[in-house]
Amino acid sequence: MALLLQLSPSSSNPLLHFNFNFKPKSKSCHFIITTNLHPTLTLKPTSPIQSSASHTTPSPSNRLSPPLSSLGSIAPYVQSQWKPILAGWLCSAVSVYSLSLMVPKIGKFSAVMSAVDAVRLREEALLLGAMAMVRLVANYWQQAFLWDAALKAVFEIRVFVFERVLKRDLGFFEGGGGVSGGDIAYRITAEASDVADTIYALLDTIVPSILQLSAMATQMLVISPVLSLISALVIPLMAFVTAYLGDKLRKISKKANLSIAALSAYLNELKSLILPCAPQVPVGYAQASGGPRKDGPWFVKAVLPSILFVKANNAERSEGARFRWLADANLSEHLKKRKMKALIPQIVQIIYFGALLIFCVGSLMVFGGSFDCCGMVSFITSLVFLIEPIQVIEKLDAVNLDWVTGEVIFRDISFKYGEDMPLVLNGLDLHIKAGETVAFVGPSGGGKTTLMKLLLRLYDPLCGCILIDNHKIQNIRLESLRSHVGLVSQDTTLFSGTVAENIGYRDLMTKIDMERVKLAARTANADEFIELFPKHYETNIGPRGSSLSGGQKQRLAIARAVYQNSSILILDEATSALDSRSELLVRQAVQRLMENRTVLVIAHRLQTVLMAKRVFLLQDGKLKELKHSSLLDDHHDSLSASELVI
Numbered sequence: 307m308a309l310l311l312q313l314s315p316s317s318s319n320p321l322l323h324f325n326f327n328f329k330p331k332s333k334s335c336h337f338i339i340t341t342n343l344h345p346t347l348t349l350k351p352t353s354p355i356q357s358s359a360s361h362t363t364p365s366p367s368n369r370l371s372p373p374l375s376s377l378g379s380i381a382p383y384v385q386s387q388w389k390p391i392l393a394g395w396l397c398s399a400v401s402v403y404s405l406s407l408m409v410p411k412i413g414k415f416s417a418v419m420s421a422v423d424a425v426r427l428r429e430e431a432l433l434l435g436a437m438a439m440v441r442l443v444a445n446y447w448q449q450a451f452l453w454d455a456a457l458k459a460v461f462e463i464r465v466f467v468f469e470r471v472l473k474r475d476l477g478f479f480e481g482g483g484g485v486s487g488g489d490i491a492y493r494i495t496a497e498a499s500d501v502a503d504t505i506y507a508l509l510d511t512i513v514p515s516i517l518q519l520s521a522m523a524t525q526m527l528v529i530s531p532v533l534s535l536i537s538a539l540v541i542p543l544m545a546f547v548t549a550y551l552g553d554k555l556r557k558i559s560k561k562a563n564l565s566i567a568a569l570s571a572y573l574n575e576l577k578s579l580i581l582p583c584a585p586q587v588p589v590g591y592a593q594a595s596g597g598p599r600k601d602g603p604w605f606v607k608a609v610l611p612s613i614l615f616v617k618a619n620n621a622e623r624s625e626g627a628r629f630r631w632l633a634d635a636n637l638s639e640h641l642k643k644r645k646m647k648a649l650i651p652q653i654v655q656i657i658y659f660g661a662l663l664i665f666c667v668g669s670l671m672v673f674g675g676s677f678d679c680c681g682m683v684s685f686i687t688s689l690v691f692l693i694e695p696i697q698v699i700e701k702l703d704a705v706n707l708d709w710v711t712g713e714v715i716f717r718d719i720s721f722k723y724g725e726d727m728p729l730v731l732n733g734l735d736l737h738i739k740a741g742e743t744v745a746f747v748g749p750s751g752g753g754k755t756t757l758m759k760l761l762l763r764l765y766d767p768l769c770g771c772i773l774i775d776n777h778k779i780q781n782i783r784l785e786s787l788r789s790h791v792g793l794v795s796q797d798t799t800l801f802s803g804t805v806a807e808n809i810g811y812r813d814l815m816t817k818i819d820m821e822r823v824k825l826a827a828r829t830a831n832a833d834e835f836i837e838l839f840p841k842h843y844e845t846n847i848g849p850r851g852s853s854l855s856g857g858q859k860q861r862l863a864i865a866r867a868v869y870q871n872s873s874i875l876i877l878d879e880a881t882s883a884l885d886s887r888s889e890l891l892v893r894q895a896v897q898r899l900m901e902n903r904t905v906l907v908i909a910h911r912l913q914t915v916l917m918a919k920r921v922f923l924l925q926d927g928k929l930k931e932l933k934h935s936s937l938l939d940d941h942h943d944s945l946s947a948s949e950l951v952i
């Protein structure tokens with residue numbers, strides 16, 4: 307029995323690609339798990355005791371295989387839960403059946419209401435209420451049974467994996483090139499929960515939705531074939547138009563965002579910025595600013611920080627023309643976006659018009675005697691419940707930002723982890739300019755990490771909002787948001803794999819650019835020790851980088867962040883002490899990493915605090931700005947920043 311599960315990004319965790327391949331009966335276990343948060347991992351014991359493991363990347367065919375066919379492979383685990391599944395589906399049948407009874411009743415109810423017959427009205431209302439109650443109860447049990455099935459299936463998978471893992475020898479966990487216990491733990495806890503979500507979504511959506519769609523379509527056909535035909539034409543047309551416009555708006559928004567990014571970079575970026583696919587500046591400027599790069603992206607120089615150079619070269623006129631060109635590109639892209647945004651409500655009106663059309667034809671048929679008023683009400687009710695399962699979840703104008711300047715605004719943010727828990731953040735406000743470095747210090751448990759989690763949208767605030775380049779982060783597509791917000795947690799983020807894979811982690815699923823890997827390693831002062839390794843960039847660094855020293859791990863984590871090149875960086879400074887040379891190399895690397903980026907650093911050392919332009923104490927859910935001078939006056943470097951301010 308083999309099991310292969312692959313979740314697409316549309317699952318509950320949009321960053322997740324999850325691949326299991328179990329062979330429980332043959333007593334061998336082979337599973338490939340791929341996530342954007344974690345590398346690909348393969349466990350390949352050929353017998354329960356034998357330990358051999360290798361790090362591998364799934365073949366393209368694996369990656370591209372359609373999720374549904376892959377999900378078919380988990381059938382044995384799902385099938386073993388046939389009892390709750392059957393019970394859940396029976397409940398969904400009851401729910402749909404009561405809905406089918408309700409639809410004509412609702413039609414009749416409208417006729418009874420107009421006849422003003424109090425006794426019948428009460429009877430019909432009671433009957434209708436009873437049916438609605440049956441539907442609600444059946445819906446509840448449908449969900450309860452299906453969750454039961456999904457969670458128990460995942461329980462079986464977890465137990466199976468854990469039993470297999472227990473049988474491996476110690477070398478499996480500790481050997482270079484092996485997998486770490488932490489990785490396995492993460493996969494059989496957090497990631498397995500995502501598998502449960504997907505199984506539930508499949509069980510809950512497919513059968514109940516098909517039942518409801520067929521029941522409502524049948525009702526509509528019985529009531530009026532003509533109106534059903536009109537609906538059959540109008541509904542797919544509406545769905546198609548909506549999907550098409552949504553896609554178009556996303557593309558237009560992308561171009562508009564790039565054009566404003568180009569303009570902003572031209573005016574005020576600190577040094578230089580690489581804008582993939584940014585509007586091309588006319589040829590004359592290509593020479594003026596060093597020419598277009600061979601590797602595609604455009605090299606944009608900022609004008610305001612270079613004003614001395616501009617004036618000394620009499621370049622005001624040419625820079626004026628260049629600005630005009632970029633502003634003009636921005637104007638036309640934004641105009642297109644605004645026009646599209648203006649068009650969408652009109653299209654929504656057309657959708658309403660479609661419904662109205664059905665209503666008008668229905669009315670004509672009522673007056674023409676083809677069918678009565680009750681039929682009309684029943685038909686519209688069926689139509690509403692037919693459309694109900696076909697819902698579009700993604701916001702039409704959720705944007706895909708290709709590039710951001712890095713301005714971050716926290717506006718009146720409050721947050722707590724649970725209903726009965728205290729507020730961790732309480733009406734917090736902060737405006738961080740693009741390219742600025744701010745440090746956060748404060749007592750343990752003060753909420754520094756929580757604030758970063760909100761920026762990455764690992765949680766949403768209870769109230770208030772967070773903006774990046776004036777876009778509410780809820781309106782940015784999650785994948786896009788996380789590509790712009792890098793995280794350097796210097797203690798724990800390395801994984802079993804080669805140096806190159808660890809640095810080029812962002813491109814693990816595509817193609818790692820070795821030139822960029824080497825450049826990143828040089829920037830992070832990591833090349834000096836990598837070159838000493840026998841296989842250089844192809845050296846496996848062991849589970850969680852176990853073959854590296856603390857300072858080397860930190861520099862590798864920094865090299866990865868350089869490679870990722872996010873405009874916004876969250877830097878959770880390592881707490882472990884390093885010897886003075888390593889400390890210096892890491893500090894230099896951090897300093898280079900901070901250049902041209904917005905950096906939010908959770909600082910533990912005074913020197914790091916001093917690198918920041920502004921320092922904030924996070925305590926009692928609020929931020930208080932601290933002056934550098936007061937920190938310097940009162941304390942010395944050996945103390946941790948959190949100790950300093952308590």
Ligand SMILES: Nc1ncnc2c1ncn2[C@@H]1O[C@H](COP(=O)(O)OP(=O)(O)OP(=O)(O)O)[C@@H](O)[C@H]1O
Pocket residue numbers: 723730748749750751752753754755756757
């Ligand atoms: N997942 C969670 N569920 C419930 N409470 C949590 C969770 N994560 C953090 N907390 C609580 O929220 C509060 C803030 O925690 P947070 O990790 O943000 O603090 P911190 O300032 O980063 O602390 P440290 O400096 O020790 O890392 C703490 O009281 C913590 O116990």
